[in-house]
Amino acid sequence: MRRLSEIRKVQELVFELKVGDAKEQKVVTLTPTTMMSQVRQILKSNKIAAAPVIEHDALVGIISVNDYINWLTQREPDCRVFEKMSHKVVILFEDEPLVDAIKSFDTYGFYEFPVIERKTGRFTGIITRRDIILRLLKAIEIDYSKMELSSYSGGHFFNEMVANEITLELSYLVSGGEVRHGGEVASTIKRNLANLGIHPEIIRRVAIATYEAEMNLIIYGGGGKITVCMDGTGISINVEDSGPGIPDIQKALQPGFSTAPDWVRELGFGAGMGFTNIQNCAQTFEVASTVGIGTTLRMGFPLEIEFNE
Amino acid sequence: MRLRDIVEELGLEVVTGSERLENEVVRGYASDLMSDVLANSQKGDLWVTLQIHLNIVAVANMKELAGIVLINGRRPEKETEERARQENIPILVSKQPAFELIGRLYRFGVSGMSNA
Numbered sequence: 556m557r558r559l560s561e562i563r564k565v566q567e568l569v570f571e572l573k574v575g576d577a578k579e580q581k582v583v584t585l586t587p588t589t590m591m592s593q594v595r596q597i598l599k600s601n602k603i604a605a606a607p608v609i610e611h612d613a614l615v616g617i618i619s620v621n622d623y624i625n626w627l628t629q630r631e632p633d634c635r636v637f638e639k640m641s642h643k644v645v646i647l648f649e650d651e652p653l654v655d656a657i658k659s660f661d662t663y664g665f666y667e668f669p670v671i672e673r674k675t676g677r678f679t680g681i682i683t684r685r686d687i688i689l690r691l692l693k694a695i696e697i698d699y700s701k702m703e704l705s706s707y708s709g710g711h712f713f714n715e716m717v718a719n720e721i722t723l724e725l726s727y728l729v730s731g732g733e734v735r736h737g738g739e740v741a742s743t744i745k746r747n748l749a750n751l752g753i754h755p756e757i758i759r760r761v762a763i764a765t766y767e768a769e770m771n772l773i774i775y776g777g778g779g780k781i782t783v784c785m786d787g788t789g790i791s792i793n794v795e796d797s798g799p800g801i802p803d804i805q806k807a808l809q810p811g812f813s814t815a816p817d818w819v820r821e822l823g824f825g826a827g828m829g830f831t832n833i834q835n836c837a838q839t840f841e842v843a844s845t846v847g848i849g850t851t852l853r854m855g856f857p858l859e860i861e862f863n864e
Numbered sequence: 865m866r867l868r869d870i871v872e873e874l875g876l877e878v879v880t881g882s883e884r885l886e887n888e889v890v891r892g893y894a895s896d897l898m899s900d901v902l903a904n905s906q907k908g909d910l911w912v913t914l915q916i917h918l919n920i921v922a923v924a925n926m927k928e929l930a931g932i933v934l935i936n937g938r939r940p941e942k943e944t945e946e947r948a949r950q951e952n953i954p955i956l957v958s959k960q961p962a963f964e965l966i967g968r969l970y971r972f973g974v975s976g977m978s979n980a
């Protein structure tokens with residue numbers, strides 16, 4: 556179903572979008588007085604097969620590799636591009652729909668067409684098949700992101716369920732010491748939240764905070780459990796371990812404070828940025844810890860993003 | 865700028881993600897610290913690092929980075945390479961040290977800030 560509607564969308568777009576919307580504006584151009592002996596270098600260094608010849612903003616012709624080769628084989632003396640270029644050029648107007656451009660590519664088999672402003676006759680760029688494809692892809696992408704954003708009503712998953720109270724709980728076990736596998740739970744949670752239609756910005760924050768908490772479990776906590784709890788009001792994430800505990804929480808919260816062993820630091824962890832990252836991402840954050848018993852983190856996230864943040 | 869342009873210009877070896885060289889590189893970020901990359905990199909960044917362990921894939925994936933460039937000819941660990949292949953994360957290898965590589969990237973038009 557989705558694919559059919561995509562095709563229909565592209566069909567509409569080739570009528571809606573104009574040649575001017577898709578053209579390439581940054582174009583290498585020559586003047587009629589450019590010398591033929593320079594053409595090769597210009598085409599070669601810009602990796603192009605032809606270039607429009609422009610005089611006072613108006614297109615006067617096109618010079619191509621073919622023209623250059625013809626000039627070479629005739630062994631004529633050097634001359635101006637004006638004398639060897641193609642004067643009859645098939646053009647497209649800015650305001651023509653893309654579908655016309657596509658037809659022209661089929662009809663003439665050319666690689667590119669100059670684009671002209673209808674009123675003034677001014678040359679404004681060129682268009683290739685690639686430009687058309689890129690423009691269509693861009694249009695489809697923009698529509699997708701619009702569509703996606705409108706479907707992120709944050710808790711739409713909850714709105715569709717009927718009950719007096721709904722809570723969704725996902726739990727994950729993290730084993731201690733497995734630094735290499737750090738981030739697996741955070742990645743999984745990220746995927747799950749995406750499937751639930753949570754806003755990408757919320758997911759981004761949850762992913763960063765959970766990743767840091769997961770690394771803490773692995774490095775310091777000897778493993779533990781991450782529980783994601785969602786209801787119609789928000790997401791709360793609990794991270795608990797039965798590790799050695801944190802003797803001085805205030806100190807542990809200071810940016811840059813770390814008790815990580817050297818081998819952990821060498822892997823690029825343990826720089827004392829974890830809690831800071833978590834605090835920057837989570838809306839609410841609490842740590843409780845008892846030495847010898849364990850540590851619990853509680854992080855809260857909204858379901859909807861406030862754009863004035 | 866596409867990843868492919870950078871690979872060609874700087875002669876990088878493509879270890880994984882050869883099918884994702886059309887990825888658009890928005891900016892660059894250089895760091896060997898995971899928390900720093902998590903906190904400060906942006907979606908679409910090309911990440912320059914000397915770290916070769918499995919977590920770089922997780923971080924690149926989580927932050928939706930355009931790719932990872934390893935410096936000094938460092939090879940990703942076997943597990944890293946396998947995971948990167950699964951997750952479709954491009955890992956590129958440069959023979960140059962970080963300073964040289966980043967200088968060349970910058971000269972080629974990759975900057976670290978969107979308004980630089």
